[in-house]
Amino acid sequence: MSKQILIADDAPIIRLMLKDLITPLGYQVIAEASNGEEAVEKYKEFKPDLVTLDIIMPQKNGIQALAEILAINPKAKVIMITAIDQKEYLTNAIKTGASDYIVKPFEEERVRSVIRKALGDL
Amino acid sequence: MTEIVVGIADMKIGQGEQLIKTSLGSCIAVCIYSREIRAGGMIHFMLPKMDETTVTKVDKGNIKIAKYGHPGILELIHQLQTKFKLKNNDLTAKIFGGAKMLKNVSSEIGLHNEKIAREILHNEKIKILATKTGGEKGYKIDFDLNSGIVYCQVFGDKVEQF
């Protein structure tokens, strides 16, 4: 069975771009969420192998959602997606427990390698 | 026909072959007109009243009366009276705008702005002939001083005449 991924981003175009990058790697995008709250709910429901989590989202941002997902499963693999390329900010995300991060706009090869690495396939 | 643009917190008066133009979000435009002499004016204001809290925030010594419904509308009436020797009973009014466009920005300001415009015009005994206010989309307004007709287009709709 292919590994399952949850994509959380408030921009449908980014979800589409990520899906187009992830699917050819042989992974299944099991669910999508458009805000942090939905991401946590979908995580509980689908228990995916990996979550990509946008940081700037309405209702509940990515960092808050990350903390809640890790509270549900401390071993959850979560990759943060952000356009905020600020050292302190990204370090905080990693300290909170994110596996890795991807800065937007995407370097397609980096997206593939970060995802495969987090899932132990690289 | 000459075009006159009224900006935010601004007012202009004119006569005859002139078109006064503005665009409105949560702001209100009051168009005041004298059919007899084909003269009129428009104010585009942002806030209902000039009071202590608002005035302390604005640039010191540079108060913009047209930013406020009160006393801005009274000033517009005064300018029309002075320039064209008009009395209040020569004048009629039309009110536009006050949309709640960006829910997180504009709040209830549009409603308060409309309320103050109605109150002032009522107190000044100036008849309100038409209003087109509210909604969630912006307005484009063209006030034809030759005919007194106001052409109003709400974003996405057809142009209406008032």
Place this chain on the structure above:
Amino acid sequence: MNDSEQSKNNLNKTVRIITQMGLNMASVLFSKLIKTDANIYIDKIYNEDISIVGNDIETNNKEVIAAMVDLVGDAPMKFLFMVPLDDALKITDLILGKKLGTTKNFDIYVESSVQEIGNIMASAISNVFVTTCKIKLLPSPPVVVKNYSSIIFQEYTFDLATESNEILIVESHFDLSATGINCILFLLPCLESKKVLSSIEGL
């Protein structure tokens, strides 16, 4: 030159230099996102009366889609990106790597393309302010609106215009010559930022 003029000049200089750096970065990222060369240049940086500032937009009033972003932190600012509706369709094609003209109608992908451009460019500008000025500045989620350009501009400047009769604004245009796409970008430092920005030295 008196103190107030000196302070205003320092502020304009700081905002111009950092914004130009931010826009250079934003332009690189924007080009990367749409896979097309984008040149962004600052047209104007000005202190203008609130009744006059939007007059050019009023004269060239268009139906546009826009992303507004609040930059929150030590020197709060407001960011606005506007693109005519037809051009937003083309931008969506470019982002998705499709042939120009494929996207014909306004849909969630067009809306979120503009949202994402707002997010990426506002982030780029805040990243540069953070690195260069050693301040804290983060973008909020973009608010996407579709309306006349003049009305969006008014709503964008509204909060500042209630507090001051003159605003400092940076106006920039993008030129995507190969596609004929024209976009416009504004950056508006809030009142409380002026002190912080004008005291930044070494630029």
